[in-house]
Amino acid sequence: MLNFEYEGFADVAAAELQATRARSLADDLDRLLSGKQPFAEQLAKAPLLERWSVVAARxxxxxxxxxxxxxxxxxxxxxxxxxxxxxxxDRRWIRCWDGFWRLGRIEDGQDSVWSDPSVTIREWR
Known part of the structure; x- marks a missing residue:
């Protein structure tokens, strides 16, 4: 969370970083909306998440x-x-607020959480 005070942001560098991430996310959303896949270079540089699972959070x-x-x-x-x-x-990649991740193997028992949209929407709201 960024703190905004009367004079402006308490941490200008952190605010600039969040603005850069937001622009990058918007560019990726526009690209995906146009029917294009992530750039191969983006996914090649993205970290890999193995034995991953969905976390119940806000x-x-x-x-x-x-x-x-x-x-x-x-x-x-x-x-x-x-x-x-x-x-x-297809569970090959995700786009988070700060960038792409490639996905490896899913943690045992997580298939139903990923494939049932009613569970994920209810859990994540």
Whole structure:
């Protein structure tokens, strides 16, 4: 969350980062709305999430084992994604607030949560 004070944002750099992420997300949404798939380069650079599962939260996120994520946590680190915005029906990729993820194997027992839209909508609202 960004703090906005009378004089402006408390952390201008953080606000600029969120604006950049929002523009990137809008560009990706426009591309997908036009019927195009994510760029191959985008998915090639995207981290891989293995043994992932849906997390019941106020917003939809996935958690799993991150491979190739550019964070200080390192490779094969358990982590949660940023809020989920788009999910490919074939489960090959997702677009979160901050970027694309490639999806590996789903965690055991999660198939019904992913495939039943009434469950995901109810859980994520």
């Amino acid at each position: 917003v939809p996120v996935l958690q799993g084992i991150a491979i190739g994520h550019p964070s200080e946590l390192g490779t094969f680190a358990p982590m949660s994604t940023a809020p989920l915005v788009i999910a490919a029906e």
